[in-house]
Amino acid sequence: MASKLEDEFTANPGKWHEQPEGYPPASCYQWLKGHNPQINWRKVVWNGWSLPKHNFMGWIWAHEAMLTNNKLFLYGVTDDNSCQLCGVGSETQEHLIGTKAQKEIQFAMVLCAVYQVWEQRNKCRMKMVLIQPEVLAKGIVNEMRSRIRERDKKQMRIDDLEWLASRNLL
Template sequence: MDYPPSPNSSWVWRRICRVKHEIAPGYTDGIWHQQEGFSSARCYDWLKGQAPKMMWERVVCTGWSFPKHNFLGWLWAHEVLQTKSKLLHYGVVDEDTCQLCGMGSENQEHLFFDFPYNRQVIQQVKQYSGMDIPATNALEWCVHRQGSRLQKEVQYAMVVCVVYVLWQQHNNRRQEMVLVRLEWIAKRILNEMKARVRERDKNHLRIFDMEWLESKNLM
């Protein structure tokens, strides 16, 4: 633990040697404090400390979403999308009233679930797919989904797809101030999900999962 790396050592070696100082408190008389013994995984868990499991983990990391959807979903779950409410917090704008409807603060909850037009889009998607997509608390809704693993992951992917397309349409409206027909947006959401389902290898799927995908108009 007292070894000092040479100033001429490589950056990588100096960084490795610095790590030993960070984990030194985990040793007592040269013995790792955990009964299970030392491993890089246990050491990492010890360094980061205990943290609650995030609700968004399963929702934005499913293979039934396009990567671009997952990335946008990750930003949404962390509440870091550049809404006017967020820009006001950063001091970029002077007020955060929604410029599309003039009602309420333009935060994520308003854009995706309170903005009347987007609520209608979600209702249309529910009619096309038969999925009970929530009008609020979407992450919590995802966590409590029922069904097989595939069915839950596809429902997660549908919510993230809704968020992705609505955010894209929101940015377009801010630039052009034109509302696209909600039926067109709803069909685009469904078509994006269909495209992703078509890409996946379905030879290993169980019959009832295939039937479920067909019942949701995704085949």
């Protein structure tokens, strides 16, 4: 959506300096910056804890711009598109890092772990018992497995299902 300032400037480009009160800097900045869509990975990639080289690589990854062997193969730079890590299959960004669904599931597991730690902590406090870390870990995996089993598998990609199966989460 164009701002009032943008409309004015577009209609009268030579009148910029003739405005009695000028143009508010914030509006000018917004206009120059444009109306960009909200980027949901911004805080993950540009977090304050990563080294700059990690931030930069994360930015490349978020733009799906990693120069993997399958791209180099398509550009004619190499005649081998196989994965440099495992040698099995075509080296794509998804092959190396995982699909969007896989990353979402991993993040869901972190949240599940936070919940489980707090729940077990409360049980320990109420019942005056200690819980072994293995029991806690099993609880996290079981809860995630139940959640994944509730989901409609027809909506999921076959490589995501294989990824879940390889981690015994189906």
